[in-house]
Amino acid sequence: MDPLLTLHIRIINQVFELDKKTAAKPELQSLQRNVDRIKQHFEEAGYTIVNPLGEAYHETRIDYEASITGDMAPEMEIVNVIKPVVYYTTGGQKSILQKGVVIAAAK
Amino acid sequence: MSHQINFGIDLGTTNSLIGKFQNGSVEIFKNPFGQKETLPSVVAFRKDRIIVGDKARELIEKDPENVFSSFKRKMGTSESFFVPNTGDFKTPVELSALVLRELKNFIYTGEKPDAVVITIPASFDTIQSNATKKAGNDAGFREVQLLQEPIAASLAFANKQNNTAGLQGQWLVYDLGGGTFDVALVKIVDGEMRVVDHEGDNYLGGVDFDIAIIEKLVVPQLQQQGNYPDLLSQLRSARGKYNTLYHILLKKAEEVKVQLTTSTAAEIEFEIDDQDIYLTITRDDFETTIYDSIQYSVDLVKKILTRNQLTSADVMEVVMIGGSTYIPLVKTLVASQLGIPVNCSVDPTTAVAVGAAWYAGTRSVAAPQTKENKAAAGNAPDIHFKTAYQKNTADKEEYFTAIVTGPVSGLSYRIVRADGGYDSGIKPLQERISEMLLLAENSNNIFNILVFDAAHNELAVDAPAISITQGKFNIHGQPLPNDICIEIDDPENNTTKLELIFEKNAILPLRKTIIKEVMKTILRSGRDSLLINVVEGSRYAIPGSCVPLGMIEIKGSDLITDLVKGSDVEITLQISESRDLSVKAVLLMNEQEFSEIFNPLVRQINIGKLQDDIHQLKIQAASKMKRFKSSQQYELAATVQEIQSDLDSISDRLEVLSIDDVTDEKYQLEERKRKLAQQLDNTGKDQQIVEVTEQYFKQKDHCLWHIQEEKDEGRLARFEQITKEESTFLSSQSYYTIKAKTDELINLGWEIVRNKPSTWINNYHFYANIPPNDYTNPQMAARFMEIGEKALARQNYEELKAAVYQLHNLMPDDKKNNQPLKGTGIG
Numbered sequence: 061m062d063p064l065l066t067l068h069i070r071i072i073n074q075v076f077e078l079d080k081k082t083a084a085k086p087e088l089q090s091l092q093r094n095v096d097r098i099k100q101h102f103e104e105a106g107y108t109i110v111n112p113l114g115e116a117y118h119e120t121r122i123d124y125e126a127s128i129t130g131d132m133a134p135e136m137e138i139v140n141v142i143k144p145v146v147y148y149t150t151g152g153q154k155s156i157l158q159k160g161v162v163i164a165a166a167k
Numbered sequence: 168m169s170h171q172i173n174f175g176i177d178l179g180t181t182n183s184l185i186g187k188f189q190n191g192s193v194e195i196f197k198n199p200f201g202q203k204e205t206l207p208s209v210v211a212f213r214k215d216r217i218i219v220g221d222k223a224r225e226l227i228e229k230d231p232e233n234v235f236s237s238f239k240r241k242m243g244t245s246e247s248f249f250v251p252n253t254g255d256f257k258t259p260v261e262l263s264a265l266v267l268r269e270l271k272n273f274i275y276t277g278e279k280p281d282a283v284v285i286t287i288p289a290s291f292d293t294i295q296s297n298a299t300k301k302a303g304n305d306a307g308f309r310e311v312q313l314l315q316e317p318i319a320a321s322l323a324f325a326n327k328q329n330n331t332a333g334l335q336g337q338w339l340v341y342d343l344g345g346g347t348f349d350v351a352l353v354k355i356v357d358g359e360m361r362v363v364d365h366e367g368d369n370y371l372g373g374v375d376f377d378i379a380i381i382e383k384l385v386v387p388q389l390q391q392q393g394n395y396p397d398l399l400s401q402l403r404s405a406r407g408k409y410n411t412l413y414h415i416l417l418k419k420a421e422e423v424k425v426q427l428t429t430s431t432a433a434e435i436e437f438e439i440d441d442q443d444i445y446l447t448i449t450r451d452d453f454e455t456t457i458y459d460s461i462q463y464s465v466d467l468v469k470k471i472l473t474r475n476q477l478t479s480a481d482v483m484e485v486v487m488i489g490g491s492t493y494i495p496l497v498k499t500l501v502a503s504q505l506g507i508p509v510n511c512s513v514d515p516t517t518a519v520a521v522g523a524a525w526y527a528g529t530r531s532v533a534a535p536q537t538k539e540n541k542a543a544a545g546n547a548p549d550i551h552f553k554t555a556y557q558k559n560t561a562d563k564e565e566y567f568t569a570i571v572t573g574p575v576s577g578l579s580y581r582i583v584r585a586d587g588g589y590d591s592g593i594k595p596l597q598e599r600i601s602e603m604l605l606l607a608e609n610s611n612n613i614f615n616i617l618v619f620d621a622a623h624n625e626l627a628v629d630a631p632a633i634s635i636t637q638g639k640f641n642i643h644g645q646p647l648p649n650d651i652c653i654e655i656d657d658p659e660n661n662t663t664k665l666e667l668i669f670e671k672n673a674i675l676p677l678r679k680t681i682i683k684e685v686m687k688t689i690l691r692s693g694r695d696s697l698l699i700n701v702v703e704g705s706r707y708a709i710p711g712s713c714v715p716l717g718m719i720e721i722k723g724s725d726l727i728t729d730l731v732k733g734s735d736v737e738i739t740l741q742i743s744e745s746r747d748l749s750v751k752a753v754l755l756m757n758e759q760e761f762s763e764i765f766n767p768l769v770r771q772i773n774i775g776k777l778q779d780d781i782h783q784l785k786i787q788a789a790s791k792m793k794r795f796k797s798s799q800q801y802e803l804a805a806t807v808q809e810i811q812s813d814l815d816s817i818s819d820r821l822e823v824l825s826i827d828d829v830t831d832e833k834y835q836l837e838e839r840k841r842k843l844a845q846q847l848d849n850t851g852k853d854q855q856i857v858e859v860t861e862q863y864f865k866q867k868d869h870c871l872w873h874i875q876e877e878k879d880e881g882r883l884a885r886f887e888q889i890t891k892e893e894s895t896f897l898s899s900q901s902y903y904t905i906k907a908k909t910d911e912l913i914n915l916g917w918e919i920v921r922n923k924p925s926t927w928i929n930n931y932h933f934y935a936n937i938p939p940n941d942y943t944n945p946q947m948a949a950r951f952m953e954i955g956e957k958a959l960a961r962q963n964y965e966e967l968k969a970a971v972y973q974l975h976n977l978m979p980d981d982k983k984n985n986q987p988l989k990g991t992g993i994g
Contacts, residue, residue: 077436093737093753100680110608115563119213119222121605122200123588127414130405132229140411142418147586147607154610156587159201159221163414 061157069146069158072102072109076144079111110145110160112138117164123147124160133166169531172312174280175523176270177319178263178287178299180239180369181345183208184520185270187278188528193521196273200587204517206273209236210265212250212257216592219269237346238262239288240369242302243295260302265593267306268623279624282310284527286319286519289351289365307622310532315362316342317351319522320488322360324513326525336483337363338510339471341501342519343464344489346372350468352475352482364475366467373424373491376457380420380448381413383456385435388446395439412439423448428493454496461497465504472505479506487511488518547627549573550596550618556604559636563608567633568601569616577621582633585613593619606637646672653738654700654710656686656994662783663990665713667706668740675746680739683993685754689723689730697721697730697992698776699738699752701765707903709787711780711844715837717748717765718773728757736993772833774824777840779989781818784844788814791851803851810847813839852902859905860897866912873919885915924964931955931967934974942977951977 075098082088082095099109112124117136123145128136145160175193177184182205186195195204201221211223211234218226226234233252238259247256267285274280287299296313303311317340337354349367353360386399401407402416419435426433432449472482485507491497492515502509513521550573557565567582578596582604583589589605596618606612616630652665669677689695698720704713721730734756741749751762788811795804817836824833867890874882889911896904920926935952942948955970 090758097680097682097737108607118605119211119218119226120589120591120603122222122590125221126225127417128225128229129411129414132226140415142415145588147588154586154607156201159203161418163411164225165411 106149108147113141124162126162126164129165135167136164137167138162139165169533172282172527172530175284175527177520180347186520186524188524193524195517208266210262212252216594218592243298263302264305282532283308284312284523286314286316286523289315289362316519320518322522322525323518324486338483339485342489343491364471377420379456381416461500482507484508484510488515550628564605567604579619609638611636649703650706656990663710675744678741685734686994688732691723691726693723707901772837806850855902863909870912870916927967930971948977
């Protein structure tokens, strides 16, 4: 992969971590705007950052790799996102740059 | 006729790869879904489909009865596995064939190889080897040639070094992968590379090290920090309190392990019971933890040496392959205990596949010409799809169904999303197929239906692409009738211009945040203000001709601190489905927020802004008047004169209108102003378009000449990008569009010439020829001319450039006498 894209992915993962923390902790709320702004800059540059937290788990969805915790059940959801899904659009073509890393569990 | 095989496959216990030899090098193909080179050798049987690879691996622990991995260990045995979901038995050969078929999908070149080299462990006997061959045949490869993995790795390293001398004597191939360990002694016997002896352990690899990080390092440290009773079993048990955390830790431990290959310490960060935990894992700790396992692998190597009565001096080197050989301890322990040089020159993950492909590049097979093959290659079955699905949806998944006509028996299909986010898995093709397709949000989702024969060769059937638009172009949504723009300052031209926020036809609701710079200092005690003016109209029009939607005025008296020029203002615009516009501005310097919701029924008019608009229009009118008169276009001049007189009359009315006037007059005046602005904009527009088009072509030639002279490929690509839709924008009849393109070319041209000494020499001569007394400060000008002369003599172009800038700054400012732009204060 292009070293610049690799660098961007690393930064996106860190921003994602920051985003998780600011969302969970009201005392960090003042950072949220800056976090949103960094995310927006990446989106303007062609990156689509997807956080599948809370979405239903599908085995046909291949933009994330899931670890399943607890027992399998017909209805499962994403309970934790370790790395977000990142798509990159260039020349009108959208493709996956980073598969998400998620934890799924029964609803 | 014969042809080279070229394709090589590493059919691994844990992961498999496929590569191709071409033009003297090997390319390892990537999974089209996710771009990984490795495919986990895992097969999952769901109720109605087969899944191979990463998604199958997800289900290993949770549905072990229907998900199969490590079946390579059972190759050549009579063992078969019952699959409850399908109600039948699968043999290791059938499972391996599914993995091999999946690898065929990695070949993006469209080739359909009929022959392949597949690697096997050195330990495989004849029955196991034949079983691998059968798996290859079942996967659709007519010809399968086998190659031992240590030989493949040796080929990869020998070809990498391009040094056949390295192939003399004997060497060891140490292969420590994700889940298995193998070591082989390889030797040249009668001019042929052979595996002389081997050892291994099927349950030793990287995954064990990840688990060791958790159990031997993380858990003890955690227990020191807090009270977590029965922590380890609560982590490991499927119903344990911390089982989710265990899965998180497994991923994090893998990352730590990778980091420790290059750093001496790594941090692991996670949450337990709502508490943030940061632990430092040092390389020393990690190495102590895994030391015994690595020592055990070295002992197996020593066993081979003893058995073959070899000393370290008899072995030339140890070739390291397998992802776990990245761990520094592995290299150092192997080197120090064996006393044999360690060779890490090949990519340990792909070495076997690379070697297999190298070997395939030297092997040839007779080309098939049987009737069957001809039929498979030339005649795709006459299969047609009649599809039904909703083309636009707000849902995140959409039901798809199709009636399939033609000979479907024995065929299979899969549906994949073009961006790689969805894969239905392999399903039997029937007369009626259906699928719940998962959609990427706010975009057009394209799905392709792929049809395969029994050997998993993709067939060239006429399957339609499925196109479903999610969210963005929802048919229930309302499109914007015009561009929505924000007015910003254009100091270069002493006026204001529009910046596009939402494009015409974008679907409501919309939201966007932009960052703009404050263009003037606004003092709390002063009378200046910052205007955020949102207007509706073409982005290429002049601001005054657009319909104002809403404006926030931030006055000095509203501020908690003075606002400094150059600081940022973050503006968020949001338009709801019911067309309410909300504008929020945050002054980042002092974190002060201003927000307002504008209902389209309530038009906001700011009299001060209206006066400024009229002033700007008067300047533009005067400039046009001057131009028309000098070009003797008297009819146009007369029209402008009428506009000028109307502008004067609005000015007069505004003079007497109080700021808090409650009548409708300000709305009427604003409406009149807008019409006059449009009229002024249109007057002489044809002539303007001719002029700007001429300027465009002139800049285009100029720019291209410089690019060609510099042979600048990067800028040539940008040049082509700018001029790509030339015929469209030149025929748009929009002055501003053509002007914008011309400006882009000017900027591109300037990027090239500003690096050329001749640019600064010419510029310098221009300023040096101006008499010092014509500068605002003649003494300073003379001083900079002196500096310039010296720089010129010394050919110091950086200094010359500085002198030119200084002289330029000392030029009298033509705009000085103009009334300063009140503008918006943002730009």
